[in-house]
Amino acid sequence: MGFINAIVTNIAPIFIATSPVTSYGDQIYSMHRSRSSAGFSLDIPLIMLVASILKVFFWFGTHFSTSLLIQAVLMIAVHLLLLHVALTNRPPPSHLPFQPHASNRPYDFWQWRNPRPFWTFITYFAGVLLVLHFLVSPTAYFIPYTDLLGMVALTIEATLPLPQLLANWQRKGCKGFRPSVIVNWVIGDTFKMWFFFSSPVGEVPWAFKACGIFQACCDLGLAAQYLMWGDGPIGVDGAGREKELRSPIVQEGEGFFNEKIGDTGVVGGIEMNDGHAWERPRAI
Known part of the structure; x- marks a missing residue:
């Protein structure tokens, strides 16, 4: 057991450090290849960008x-790259023309159609934290201030799977969200929990451990959703909307559009000629 513990504790830091690339690389490539980010929650890069900047x-x-x-x-x-690819390949809005866009968030936060506000928010957020860092660092409040940042960061990160869990639940499928993620x-x-609880005292704060436990439970919930529903029912696209079914376009010379008064035509078994109608004999 000690041998296994030594291997895991040596491999886990490498795995943890490189996990952003291994976790989201396939998701980025998939959206770029398919030219669509339908089914992928934009709240995931928001949560991870805010939490990671706070953790720094x-x-x-x-x-x-x-x-x-x-x-x-x-x-x-x-996640900056992931957000760029997701915004570049975002599907068109689902609401009808001239119909106002319905949003349940104040000021349409993180649901903007224009990509610029996304980058403006991230820039201002990091800039304000940088200014506060230089203002608070010489004071006695610096340690409590950074501890507060850490608690907020880990609380936000713990909610990472929740938007995707909700999106999958609403459409009863995981289409658009890569199983590799x-x-x-x-x-x-698994590696993170082992590393957290086998590391020397003080190397990993308890806030990290509590966040990791909650996040692991949510990730198992995502795995259960994929095992139950897969990509979801046929006829539902990645955004959870039913695909629109349209009748075939009537070609010129077909149907009642071609019938004029005085012309001979057949409508529903009724023959018309010179404005008079009678039932056409049926073949036996």
Whole structure:
């Protein structure tokens, strides 16, 4: 058991540090290849960008494990790319023309159709934290301030699977969300839990452990959804909407559009000629 524990504790930091690339690389490639991000929740990059930026500033007060810091930095880079690809390949809005867009968020937060507000929000968020860092760091409040940032960051990160869980539940399927992401999350949770609870005291704060336990439970829920529903019922697209069914276009010379008064035609078994109608004899 000690031998296995030594292997895991040596491999886990490497896996944790590189997990952003292994977890989301296939998702990015899949959306780029299919030219569609339908079914993928944009709240995932929002949650991870906010949490990872907060964790970077948290490190200056706590100096937690270096592998967790590298993970946070790589997570920022990967999710900036993920957000760019998702916005570039976002499906058109589902509401009808001239119908106002329905949003249940104040100011349509993170549901904007224009990509620019997404990047503006991330820039201002990081800029404000940087200014606060320089203002608070010389004071006695720096450690409590960074501890607060860490708690907020880990609480936000713990909610990462919730938007995707809700989206999958609403459409009873996981179409658009790559199973490779789910597999990486579950494997990552296994390594992460082992690393957290086998590390020396003080190297991994308890806030990380509590966040990891909650997130592992949610990731298992995502895996259960995929095993139950797969991509979902046939006839539902990646955004959870029923595909529109249209009648075939009537070609010129077919149907009642071609019938004029004075012309001979057949409508529903009724023959018309010179404005008079009678039932056409049926062949026996």
